[in-house]
Amino acid sequence: MAHVVAEPCCDCKHTDCVVVCPVECFHQGQRMLYIHPDECIDCEACVPECPEEAIYHEDRLPEDWAPFRDLNATMARQTPLVS
Numbered sequence: 001m002a003h004v005v006a007e008p009c010c011d012c013k014h015t016d017c018v019v020v021c022p023v024e025c026f027h028q029g030q031r032m033l034y035i036h037p038d039e040c041i042d043c044e045a046c047v048p049e050c051p052e053e054a055i056y057h058e059d060r061l062p063e064d065w066a067p068f069r070d071l072n073a074t075m076a077r078q079t080p081l082v083s
Helices: 016-020 067-076
Strands: 003-005 026-028 033-035 055-057
Touching: 003 033, 003 067, 033 067
Parallel strands: none
Antiparallel strands: 003 055, 026 033
């Protein structure tokens, strides 16, 4: 299982969550950050650090933001790692 960055992150790109990630699974796109689902170890360290409250465990992702699950998986593979 992994965590997902959802809609509240669009156009903010705070990196508070990136700093605490022990495995560097965040990738940066033009409008937001993405979590690579194969690299995330599900430690939840990023969740309380996100000032936008945009990070959810994929099993607890609000239904309205379900498309962000696939978006994170796709975009994390196409965007550069941010650490």
